[in-house]
Amino acid sequence: xxxNTVVRADSAVPITDVVLRPDPLSASSRLHxxxxxxYDTRRTVARWLLYLILxxxxxxxxxxxxxxxxxxxxxxxxIYSLSLIPPSPTLDNYREVxxxxxxxxxxxxxxxxxxxxxxxxxxxxxxxxxxxxxFRFPGSFFIFVMILSTLMVPTEMLxxxxxxxxxxxxxxDSYWGIMFPGVISAFGVFLMRQFFMGVPNDLIDAARLxxxxxxxxxxxxxxxxxxxxxxxxxxxxxxxxWNAYIWPLIAVRSEEMRTLPVGIAFFSSEAQSxxxxxxxxxxxATVPVLLIFIIFQRQIIKGxxxxxxxx
Amino acid sequence: xxxxxxxxxxxxxFMAIPLLFFLGIRIGxxxxxxxxxxxxxxxxxxxxxxxxxxxxxxxxxxxxxxKALRNTWIYVLVGVPVSLIISLSIALGLQRLARYVGFYxxxxxxxxxxxxxxxxxxxxxxxxPNGLFNDLLGRTGLGPFNFLGSPSTAIYAIxxxxxxxxLGFQVIIFLAGLESVPTVYHEAAAIDGxxxxxxxxxxxxxxxxPTLVFLIITGVINNLQVFTQIRAMSSQxxxxxxxxxxxxxxxxxxxxxxxxxSKMGYASAMTVVLFxxxxxxxxxxxxxxxxxxxxx
Numbered sequence: 129x130x131x132n133t134v135v136r137a138d139s140a141v142p143i144t145d146v147v148l149r150p151d152p153l154s155a156s157s158r159l160h161x162x163x164x165x166x167y168d169t170r171r172t173v174a175r176w177l178l179y180l181i182l183x184x185x186x187x188x189x190x191x192x193x194x195x196x197x198x199x200x201x202x203x204x205x206x207i208y209s210l211s212l213i214p215p216s217p218t219l220d221n222y223r224e225v226x227x228x229x230x231x232x233x234x235x236x237x238x239x240x241x242x243x244x245x246x247x248x249x250x251x252x253x254x255x256x257x258x259x260x261x262x263f264r265f266p267g268s269f270f271i272f273v274m275i276l277s278t279l280m281v282p283t284e285m286l287x288x289x290x291x292x293x294x295x296x297x298x299x300x301d302s303y304w305g306i307m308f309p310g311v312i313s314a315f316g317v318f319l320m321r322q323f324f325m326g327v328p329n330d331l332i333d334a335a336r337l338x339x340x341x342x343x344x345x346x347x348x349x350x351x352x353x354x355x356x357x358x359x360x361x362x363x364x365x366x367x368x369x370w371n372a373y374i375w376p377l378i379a380v381r382s383e384e385m386r387t388l389p390v391g392i393a394f395f396s397s398e399a400q401s402x403x404x405x406x407x408x409x410x411x412x413a414t415v416p417v418l419l420i421f422i423i424f425q426r427q428i429i430k431g432x433x434x435x436x437x438x439x
Numbered sequence: 440x441x442x443x444x445x446x447x448x449x450x451x452x453f454m455a456i457p458l459l460f461f462l463g464i465r466i467g468x469x470x471x472x473x474x475x476x477x478x479x480x481x482x483x484x485x486x487x488x489x490x491x492x493x494x495x496x497x498x499x500x501x502x503x504x505x506k507a508l509r510n511t512w513i514y515v516l517v518g519v520p521v522s523l524i525i526s527l528s529i530a531l532g533l534q535r536l537a538r539y540v541g542f543y544x545x546x547x548x549x550x551x552x553x554x555x556x557x558x559x560x561x562x563x564x565x566x567x568p569n570g571l572f573n574d575l576l577g578r579t580g581l582g583p584f585n586f587l588g589s590p591s592t593a594i595y596a597i598x599x600x601x602x603x604x605x606l607g608f609q610v611i612i613f614l615a616g617l618e619s620v621p622t623v624y625h626e627a628a629a630i631d632g633x634x635x636x637x638x639x640x641x642x643x644x645x646x647x648x649p650t651l652v653f654l655i656i657t658g659v660i661n662n663l664q665v666f667t668q669i670r671a672m673s674s675q676x677x678x679x680x681x682x683x684x685x686x687x688x689x690x691x692x693x694x695x696x697x698x699x700x701s702k703m704g705y706a707s708a709m710t711v712v713l714f715x716x717x718x719x720x721x722x723x724x725x726x727x728x729x730x731x732x733x734x735x
Contacts, residue, residue: 178536182533182536183546185529189546192558260454263450268450274461274466284666284688289475291696295482341449343453373554373667401567406564407564421545429544432608433611
């Protein structure tokens with residue numbers, strides 16, 4: 129990473145100058161142009177401008193969050209005052225949301241659902257990906273194609289059958305009822321297979337000679353080698369399930385089994401135009417995730433890139 | 440038992456639960472959705488008569504379905520190109536920064552990790568006739584605009600929020616893609632006298648092609664399934680005003696889970712149409728990607 133940046137920063141110097149010169153062909157003209165002072169001022173100004181533009185854009189990106197928090201700290205009477213700083217800040221809105229809703233319960237529900245789903249996906253997708261990457265058995269190719277083909281089916285096509293299943297099997301209003309569609313993901317199986325293909329066969333054969341059984345080889349030899357991929361898959365799965373909306377909306381009837389997004393959606397549409405309360409609810413839903421993101425931003429972004437590029 | 444056979448048994452044991460899952464919870468329900476789409480299906484009714492392709496012919500005569508289909512493609516055809524242009528520009532800028540890249544990435548990526556329901560309501564608040572945007576516009580003598588309340592602007596207001604929320608993901612993927620473009624090519628092109636724009640068009644863009652294809656396809660598929668932000672932002676969450684923001688998935692949800700009697704057969708027929716569109720795009724993607732592999 130660092131070396132890349134250095135190389136790029138250095139190489140950017142001659143390029144810019146050559147382009148701005150009418151006669152870029154001779155190497156000597158290049159040397160001419162890079163007189164330290166002129167080049168420095170121009171580059172510094174351009175760079176500061178770039179930093180500034182991107183900073184303004186970046187602040188624009190997080191502005192809705194700032195506005196959300198500002199509004200959530202205003203009293204009902206001040207909500208239309210539209211100043212960034214609340215005239216008389218109060219935490220009453222948060223208190224009211226916490227009292228009027230089952231926020232703690234919704235938060236716990238989301239946490240349980242997202243955590244169990246993530247653990248399940250990490251384990252079973254790794255196991256299936258490993259098997260499809262390292263075993264040849266009758267039907268293995270067919271199974272792989274079958275799993276891959278499910279990627280093309282949109283979730284929305286399945287919610288009606290899932291709903292009927294839930295009713296018939298009495299899964300509605302339970303954690304399993306919310307989780308079951310996501311406990312294994314075809315995308316994850318495919319991703320893990322890609323990564324396990326890179327694990328050398330010699331290593332696996334050596335472990336067999338050492339008397340490891342096949343599960344021990346997977347668990348103790350292969351899995352530790354693809355840890356970054358597992359971590360990436362976990363981040364992706366957790367985020368997706370934490371923010372999932374359409375299926376939890378359908379799968380849950382009772383108020384106390386709602387996940388956070390579903391609960392917040394119901395509360396917001398019932399509160400109609402009480403935006404001081406709605407913004408407090410929105411802040412309660414987004415701020416914990418934003419804090420976790422800021423703490424683990426490096427790992428999270430790396431994970432998103434890893435899953436994005438291999439997928 | 441031979442060693443090979445014994446390994447087969449391990450493999451089947453490892454695959455047992457995943458296979459059960461995919462057959463029972465993915466493939467079975469997919470086939471079942473086709474089956475339901477051929478029936479008049481109300482879960483509480485005793486009879487669910489087989490009606491052949493009637494649901495599909497009724498779709499063709501349903502003005503709201505056509506509206507939803509048209510809107511869905513507006514979400515795709517406006518949202519995807521605009522967000523790609525913005526995110527690529529940002530990525531090209533960020534790539535040039537030597538310091539504070541981590542900080543800048545936090546700013547641009549933050550919306551992506553948050554719940555679309557919650558931020559949908561935040562935007563709804565800013566879009567209100569007496570909200571922030573109109574206050575700012577009012578100071579310059581413009582407006583007020585009823586962004587979400589007017590059939591001509593509501594869909595674009597929702598698209599803007601969608602772009603904002605997904606931008607960070609695209610920026611990050613573009614940054615990763617740009618990093619894989621070797622600087623040597625740039626230097627070579629520069630020495631040959633290529634301008635900044637020419638270098639971008641003839642060097643960066645072609646080498647960025649796989650990233651671009653990936654982002655276009657994921658963007659198209661995500662936008663075809665647009666639902667949450669419309670529920671959060673349109674008036675009463677029904678895809679209004681005057682169905683100007685309704686999408687296929689929202690209409691499916693209304694027909695299957697909100698209408699009385701429930702029209703699950705009809706809704707399933709719509710999901711089959713959605714599936715066919717995604718299938719077509721996936722097949723197209725496979726063709727484009729395999730062509731790329733031959734090129735480079």
